[in-house]
Every structure is written in structure tokens, then in C-alpha cells.
Amino acid sequence: MARRHFISTRWPGLRQVLLLALLACLLPAAVPAQTSPVPPRAGLMWNRTGLPAVFPLQVKTPAGADYxxxxxxxxxxxxxxxxxxxxxxxxxxxxxPGRYVLRFASGERWQGEDRLFGPGAQTQRFELPRVLEFAIRGAGIKAGHAVTLFRQQPGGGLEAAVAAQHICQIASVEGAEPQPVPASARRLFRLGGDARSRGILHLQWRLQLGGPQAGTPLEQWQRSLFLLGNPLLPPRASGLDGRDRRPPPVRFRSYSVRSLFCG
Known part of the structure; x- marks a missing residue:
């Protein structure tokens, strides 16, 4: 009876030990592993000046690390x-626009703006030795810079070369293109027949010798000597043929400004 009592009292303690061991194995799996922040997309992260960003800055970097x-x-x-x-x-x-000091930090695994690419040697720092100015030059030329980072030897420190880079603005005036004058409008009418027939008819009208009745074939034929086309149209002055008329002035509608890299 004593032996049975010993087994019944010790078995609950063994079960608790096994349960604690199982929880100890599962606890690390339940705690989420800390992961490094996702690197931001290449490009502008923030601009705290409140000024418009309009001046070019080009950077060439060696492969093998981000910056x-x-x-x-x-x-x-x-x-x-x-x-x-x-x-x-x-x-x-x-x-x-402004005068700025450029600083670079490089590494392989991005860990945020506070830790950059990690402590110690994991983050390599480089400061450009000269101040770069971004400003307007001349008439509408936006002066910027092109910076090239390179290493003299693998694993060595960074060095930089700086060259000028400009954006030129070219303004052009856009006006209404002159429309060609149709051939029918260059001369509003032209004389028909021959000079002798027109002269005889003109003298008859000036001497008031009378003329054919309006609308008759003879009257239409006489009109055709002076006006081709519809013979019932009234004669028009010869000064309306437009040969001495100046073309209307061309009024410009708008202008455009283009930006392009010019050096």
C-alpha cells in the first residue's frame, strides 16, 4: 500500500515538469524575430527647406552597397x-537653391535613419570636401552638379569627383500659322469676252442708248462680258481683287518654355 501511495504522489510532479519543458521549447517560437527595416525606394526621402527643388544633382556610385x-x-x-x-x-x-555640404553613408543592410547601416564598421561615412552651390546662372540657367564616387582600391575609402551640370530654359513663341489664301478669293471677278465687245457695250451704257431688257438672253450675254460665273450678279469694283491689300497681322497666342540639360 505504501508503494502505491508513493507512485500516486510523485506522478503529478513529473507531469508538471514535462509541461514546463514543453512550454520552454515553444516559447522562443512564439516570440517574433526582429527583422531589419525595409530599405526605402531610391530617390528623394524628404525636403525640409520649404523651397522648390529645381536644381539638378546627379550621383554615380560604385556597386556593392547602398548609400x-x-x-x-x-x-x-x-x-x-x-x-x-x-x-x-x-x-x-x-x-x-542654396549652398550645401554633402554627406554620404554606405552599407549593405539598411537599419533606419537612426542606425543607418549598422554600428561601427557596418556604416562607412564620407563627406564631400567642398561646398556645392545650387543657383541660377545667367538668363534662366539652373546650375547644378554631378558627383562621382569611386574607390581607388577594393575595400578602400571613398573619393569623389565633381563636375558642373546645367538645365537651360528655352522660351519659344507660338503664333497662329498664316492660312493660305484660296485661289477663288485672290480675284473676286474677272472680265470676260474681248476688249472690243466690252468697249462697245460700255459706250452704249454711257450714251444711254438703252440696253436689253433685264433677264433676257442678250442681257445675260452682256453681263458675261464683265463677270464670269452667275451673269445675274451685279458688277463689282476691280479694286477688290486683293492684290494691294496687306495681309492681316499675325497675333501670337501663347509661348512655351522648355527645359533641357545643356552641360
Missing amino acids: YLTLSDAETGAAALAAYIEGGAFFKVLVP
Whole structure:
């Protein structure tokens, strides 16, 4: 009886131990694993200046890492703009006017704007040694820059080369194209018959010798000597043929402005 009592008292404790061991195995699987933030899309991330971004900035980078670019005001040090660049891919962004210091951070795994690409050597930093100015030059030329990052040797530090890049604005006036004058409107009428017949008829009218009755074939024939087409139309003055009339002035309707890269 004592042995049976020992087994009945120890079995509930063993069951609790097994239950705790099972929970310990399942607990790590229930806790979600921490994942790195998804890298942002390449391009502009934010612009805190409140000014329109109209000046070109092109950046060429070596492949193998991504880049986080920030522009800071050269006078105040305030952050002006940030952009994300995929290494080795073509990148161009428009920036607001001003004088800026360019700073780059590069790495392989993006971990957010606070941690960048990770602590220590996981994030490599580079600051452009010269201040870049973005401003208007001359008549409608937007002056920007093209920055090329490169490494002298694999695994070495970054270096940069800077070249000028401009956007030129070309204005053109768009006016109404002159419409060709139809041939029928160049001369409103032309004389018919021969000069002798027209002269005889003219003298008869001037001497009031009378004429054929209106609407008769003879009257229509006489009219045809002076006006071809409908003989019942009244004669018109020869000064309306338009040869001495000046064409109407062309009034411009609008103008257009085109922007293109010019250097």
C-alpha cells in the first residue's frame, strides 16, 4: 500500500515538469524575430527647406552597397534634404537653391535613419570636401552638379569627383500659322469676252442708248462680258481683287518654355 501511495504522489510532479519543458521549447517560437527595416525606394526621402527643388544633382556610385545622402546648409548646418541611392544604379534628384555640404553613408543592410547601416564598421561615412552651390546662372540657367564616387582600391575609402551640370530654359513663341489664301478669293471677278465687245457695250451704257431688257438672253450675254460665273450678279469694283491689300497681322497666342540639360 505504501508503494502505491508513493507512485500516486510523485506522478503529478513529473507531469508538471514535462509541461514546463514543453512550454520552454515553444516559447522562443512564439516570440517574433526582429527583422531589419525595409530599405526605402531610391530617390528623394524628404525636403525640409520649404523651397522648390529645381536644381539638378546627379550621383554615380560604385556597386556593392547602398548609400544614404544628406544635404546640410553650409551656414547653419541645418538638415535640408535626404535621399536614398542604390549602389551602381543611375541616380538623379532635384534639390532646392542654396549652398550645401554633402554627406554620404554606405552599407549593405539598411537599419533606419537612426542606425543607418549598422554600428561601427557596418556604416562607412564620407563627406564631400567642398561646398556645392545650387543657383541660377545667367538668363534662366539652373546650375547644378554631378558627383562621382569611386574607390581607388577594393575595400578602400571613398573619393569623389565633381563636375558642373546645367538645365537651360528655352522660351519659344507660338503664333497662329498664316492660312493660305484660296485661289477663288485672290480675284473676286474677272472680265470676260474681248476688249472690243466690252468697249462697245460700255459706250452704249454711257450714251444711254438703252440696253436689253433685264433677264433676257442678250442681257445675260452682256453681263458675261464683265463677270464670269452667275451673269445675274451685279458688277463689282476691280479694286477688290486683293492684290494691294496687306495681309492681316499675325497675333501670337501663347509661348512655351522648355527645359533641357545643356552641360
